[in-house]
Amino acid sequence: MEVVAGHLYTVLVIILCLISTSAEAKIRHYKWDVKYEYKSPDCFRKLVITINGMSPGPTITARQGDTVIVEVTNGLLTEGLAIHWHGIRQIGTPWFDGTEGVTQCPIVPGDTFVYKFVVDRSLLIQGRGRYNCSAVNAPSSDTGTCNATSPECSPFILTVVPGKTYRLRVASLTGLSALSFEIEGHNMTVVEADGHYVEPFEVQNLFIYSGESYSALITANQDPSRNYWATVNVVSRKPGTPTGLAIFNYYPNPPEQNPPTIPTTGPMWNDTAPRVAQSLSIKAKQGFIEPPPSSPDRVIIFLNTQNKINGFFHWSVNNVSFTLPSTPYLIALKEKKLKNRLHQVFDQRPPLDGYDWQNYDIFSVASNVNATSSNAIYRLKFNTVVDIVLQNANSMSPNNSETHPWHLHGHDFWVLGYGMGKFDPFKDPKQYNLVNPIKKNTVPLHPYGWTAIRFRADNPGVWLFHCHIESHFFMGMGVVFEEGIDRVRDLQPSIMGCGLTKRLINP
Ligand SMILES: [Cu+2]
Numbered sequence: 001m002e003v004v005a006g007h008l009y010t011v012l013v014i015i016l017c018l019i020s021t022s023a024e025a026k027i028r029h030y031k032w033d034v035k036y037e038y039k040s041p042d043c044f045r046k047l048v049i050t051i052n053g054m055s056p057g058p059t060i061t062a063r064q065g066d067t068v069i070v071e072v073t074n075g076l077l078t079e080g081l082a083i084h085w086h087g088i089r090q091i092g093t094p095w096f097d098g099t100e101g102v103t104q105c106p107i108v109p110g111d112t113f114v115y116k117f118v119v120d121r122s123l124l125i126q127g128r129g130r131y132n133c134s135a136v137n138a139p140s141s142d143t144g145t146c147n148a149t150s151p152e153c154s155p156f157i158l159t160v161v162p163g164k165t166y167r168l169r170v171a172s173l174t175g176l177s178a179l180s181f182e183i184e185g186h187n188m189t190v191v192e193a194d195g196h197y198v199e200p201f202e203v204q205n206l207f208i209y210s211g212e213s214y215s216a217l218i219t220a221n222q223d224p225s226r227n228y229w230a231t232v233n234v235v236s237r238k239p240g241t242p243t244g245l246a247i248f249n250y251y252p253n254p255p256e257q258n259p260p261t262i263p264t265t266g267p268m269w270n271d272t273a274p275r276v277a278q279s280l281s282i283k284a285k286q287g288f289i290e291p292p293p294s295s296p297d298r299v300i301i302f303l304n305t306q307n308k309i310n311g312f313f314h315w316s317v318n319n320v321s322f323t324l325p326s327t328p329y330l331i332a333l334k335e336k337k338l339k340n341r342l343h344q345v346f347d348q349r350p351p352l353d354g355y356d357w358q359n360y361d362i363f364s365v366a367s368n369v370n371a372t373s374s375n376a377i378y379r380l381k382f383n384t385v386v387d388i389v390l391q392n393a394n395s396m397s398p399n400n401s402e403t404h405p406w407h408l409h410g411h412d413f414w415v416l417g418y419g420m421g422k423f424d425p426f427k428d429p430k431q432y433n434l435v436n437p438i439k440k441n442t443v444p445l446h447p448y449g450w451t452a453i454r455f456r457a458d459n460p461g462v463w464l465f466h467c468h469i470e471s472h473f474f475m476g477m478g479v480v481f482e483e484g485i486d487r488v489r490d491l492q493p494s495i496m497g498c499g500l501t502k503r504l505i506n507p
Helices: 273-281 329-334 470-474 499-505
Strands: 002-005 009-014 017-019 027-039 046-051 061-063 067-074 080-085 112-118 156-160 165-171 178-183 188-193 196-203 205-208 213-219 228-235 244-250 298-309 312-317 320-322 372-374 378-380 385-391 404-408 413-420 442-445 449-456 461-467 478-483
Touching (some): 067 080, 165 205, 205 213, 205 273, 273 442, 320 478, 329 461
Parallel strands (some): 009 080, 017 061, 156 244, 298 385, 320 372
Antiparallel strands (some): 027 046, 067 112, 178 205, 188 213, 298 312, 312 320, 385 449, 404 461
16 A cells, blocks of 8 residues: 655555456455554654554455445544545546545545445555664654664565465555665566566566556575575665665575675666666567557657746646646536536646657756646547657756656556657657557656557546656646546545535535
């Protein structure tokens, strides 16, 4: 489970743990209380958001086709709440996607909201890491001292039997950093990404971005007389935290026996090449390929930049920094009583499908860093094929371009290609992989590069597409797509109550 706290509203992103398919569909019923508590997940005592007293929260165990019902009570006292079920497409239930401002009003403090949706597939390992307190330089004053004896930050132990092969399910629940995951002395074979089988490929370390998930096979084929470090290191931005540690324990060695080696620090945080190489290695597995449509009906290019508005830092798409309206789009667009008031809800001028690519220098700080903000949305013709090209650029710091993992709600998309430098809309599409592209829901945009994806706008609803770095999204790095709104069934009244929707439930 991933906890993403916003400035005003809190969005919890939950990753489901699914077991294999088949058997009869069941109803899986949960009651969750969300509140703030003190915990020490990294040996520093700090305030965290918990579900039923846990962080990470409880695991939902379900099979494909099961119906999950979760009664969520918001005990945060001062913040609104919504829970997004990351990777679940919400086909037929767009109002339960858990995106406040897009598909629902926030669950206000003290209120209970019931989510009910059918599971369409996916992921995860639940684990704890451990930090080495001696590696911490200067703990900040508000988090106290590093207490390595706290049972809450005791090392996660992964016990294996020599000679056996294990499938590790790894999900990144981060809100900021990209990670490099490694088990000392053991190569991993990547076999699955975001719920889709990939043509197996071997890595020494697995790069994983916020919101992504993978399965990797690991064979316990090293010297069985000792244990090994499993490490997690921050990449893509300069690490401000020590290496996260777990113990890869060969049975019957004592589980807590520290490996005799120094934990691995992984590749350099700013070495982009191996990360791009991993992205390029991910292809759909033979026998599981879903071929993409051969051409798009619409192409949209999103220039990703850092900007300023009134002197404050923002992130932008085509120089527009995204803001959410107080009336959720789904309700405003669907409800007849609000249809003639749409202009009061959000900016009706359609946003741009691209930027001045011929004249924009992506390698320098922009000559004009100022952006505007808008809550306008992209309206897609139902069932059309849409290509999105994410174009990276220099941030407001010279010689700096950041990594942005983009996550699409309501769909899986085909990953058609990655490139370095500026995307050329005439030349680069010729290099797209239309043979065996992987389907994903989250994809990295590498520094100074581009990433091209394709999806079919076939899921009636209103869907967020955003950088999964929490702070980037809240600083404007996102867009919203509407598709097939007329095909959406009657909305659940429970999603209403804010903005102009007040008049719908309380005329
Ligand atoms: Cu970002």
